[in-house]
Amino acid sequence: MTRIGIFDxxxxxxxxxxxxxxxxxxxxxxxxxxxxxxxxxxxxxxxVGAFGAAVAAMGGAQGYVRSALADGKPCLGVCLxxxxxxDASEEASESDAGIGLIPGQVTxxxxxxxxHMGWNQIEWVSRGKRETGTGKREAGTGYREPxxxxxxxxxxxxxxxxxANAYVCEPKDDSPILAWTTHQDARFASVVRTANTVGVQFHxxxxxxxxxxxxxxxxxxxxxxx
Amino acid sequence: xxxxxxxxLRDGACVQLxxxxxxxxxxxxxxxxxxxxxxxDAGFKRLHVVDLDAAKGRGTNRETVKQLVAAKGxxxxxxxxxxxxxxxxxxxxxxxxxxxxxxxxxxxRAWLEQAAARYPNRLIVAAxxxxxxxxxxxxxxxxxxxxxxxxxxxxxxxxxxxLVTAIDLEGRMQGADVGLMRELALLSHVPLQASGGVGTLxxxxxxxxxxxSATIIGMALYTGALDTSVIIExxxx
Numbered sequence: 001m002t003r004i005g006i007f008d009x010x011x012x013x014x015x016x017x018x019x020x021x022x023x024x025x026x027x028x029x030x031x032x033x034x035x036x037x038x039x040x041x042x043x044x045x046x047x048v049g050a051f052g053a054a055v056a057a058m059g060g061a062q063g064y065v066r067s068a069l070a071d072g073k074p075c076l077g078v079c080l081x082x083x084x085x086x087d088a089s090e091e092a093s094e095s096d097a098g099i100g101l102i103p104g105q106v107t108x109x110x111x112x113x114x115x116h117m118g119w120n121q122i123e124w125v126s127r128g129k130r131e132t133g134t135g136k137r138e139a140g141t142g143y144r145e146p147x148x149x150x151x152x153x154x155x156x157x158x159x160x161x162x163x164a165n166a167y168v169c170e171p172k173d174d175s176p177i178l179a180w181t182t183h184q185d186a187r188f189a190s191v192v193r194t195a196n197t198v199g200v201q202f203h204x205x206x207x208x209x210x211x212x213x214x215x216x217x218x219x220x221x222x223x224x225x226x
Numbered sequence: 227x228x229x230x231x232x233x234x235l236r237d238g239a240c241v242q243l244x245x246x247x248x249x250x251x252x253x254x255x256x257x258x259x260x261x262x263x264x265x266x267d268a269g270f271k272r273l274h275v276v277d278l279d280a281a282k283g284r285g286t287n288r289e290t291v292k293q294l295v296a297a298k299g300x301x302x303x304x305x306x307x308x309x310x311x312x313x314x315x316x317x318x319x320x321x322x323x324x325x326x327x328x329x330x331x332x333x334x335r336a337w338l339e340q341a342a343a344r345y346p347n348r349l350i351v352a353a354x355x356x357x358x359x360x361x362x363x364x365x366x367x368x369x370x371x372x373x374x375x376x377x378x379x380x381x382x383x384x385x386x387x388x389l390v391t392a393i394d395l396e397g398r399m400q401g402a403d404v405g406l407m408r409e410l411a412l413l414s415h416v417p418l419q420a421s422g423g424v425g426t427l428x429x430x431x432x433x434x435x436x437x438x439s440a441t442i443i444g445m446a447l448y449t450g451a452l453d454t455s456v457i458i459e460x461x462x463x
Contacts (some may be wrong), residue, residue: 117272119347160346
């Protein structure tokens with residue numbers, strides 16, 4: 001039985017995400033203590049609510065979580081859960097530090113239409129050439145092996161997804177970015193990966209059959225990378 | 227959760243009906259294009275446009291729809307009486323961001339599959355529910371089909387969203403069917419849009435908490451029961 005730990009930071013409805021990933025040989029538990037969630041085989045950071053409250057609910061465990069993820073603990077962050085992987089967000093005060101696994105900031109979208117609500121394209125980074133994989137670990141950015149197609153890209157059949165976000169992630173450099181999305185005049189990272197942690201800005205649980213297949217494929221893939 | 231103003235068209239006017247009854251019209255504004263511009267100015271980014279005459283098979287407001295689509299700065303999801311691929315194409319060509327399908331999609335699943343394959347993630351299926359039963363033909367026919375079964379069946383199609391209207395509650399501003407919407411939001415593999423019964427901010431909060439992705443509001447906006455600036459402050463527009 002695979003244990004999936006969803007960190008419930010108290011912002012609201014997690015049922016859709018739970019339903020999208022439960023079943024078969026999976027035991028999904030929802031916990032308000034992130035240290036408990038980290039004991040599962042894979043940690044899920046869900047995507048509802050605001051950055052400040054979400055990171056505050058970690059109770060200062062950001063460094064502990066960062067170390068676990070940098071060491072290869074599988075993790076999937078969805079929407080706000082992806083943003084929590086970064087250093088800080090304009091949505092919150094400077095004292096509300098993110099997990100800091102991926103160097104960079106979360107900034108407010110500066111487009112005429114904010115929030116970005118609806119279906120949009122996923123532009124995968126040079127399909128077939130992306131190099132992060134399950135190989136050796138390099139300092140800083142996690143597991144890399146030049147020439148190996150990233151396993152997340154390889155298993156994805158996804159070209160569009162449902163988004164609901166007013167903030168976007170800006171990694172310090174492009175190395176963690178697996179996919180981009182363009183909304184009006186803004187282009188932002190919609191899928192990132194560092195070590196065995198994947199962040200997606202969209203909502204796979206609301207992205208039809210392909211979104212559900214994607215999220216389950218990513219979970220299986222990350223579990224195999226352990 | 228996104229909040230979307232409704233523009234229901236009848237005889238070229240913007241109207242609001244009570245309880246899905248064409249005989250019970252409570253709001254009528256002669257200039258729908260002006261109404262749409264007003265909601266856009268208030269800060270709403272998406273409008274839900276329904277041609278009530280076309281839904282009933284009594285004429286069409288297609289020209290008015292085209293004028294609405296030309297309004298700048300808002301996305302429009304348009305429906306009402308869309309029963310063939312040509313109508314879908316025309317609405318997209320006119321600038322609709324999504325097209326809403328009702329009766330035809332419910333009655334002819336093979337046609338819906340064909341349409342969804344041609345316009346993936348751009349079609350919204352509207353399931354109008356009386357109690358838990360699906361209705362068609364401008365709310366005049368109630369089918370022996372449970373709306374939960376319908377949502378489950380629709381999950382395998384690449385739709386943009388599923389819109390569920392609680393018809394009996396429509397236009398009454400006495401609260402939404404939060405229980406039904408919670409159940410359907412959980413079942414649906416695409417965003418669930420809810421409609422019917424919203425009268426207060428608390429109703430909107432309840433729907434957001436139930437996992438609903440977007441709520442369409444009509445009467446509460448047109449009668450001023452809900453303040454647009456307060457909605458836009460708290461929810462996504």
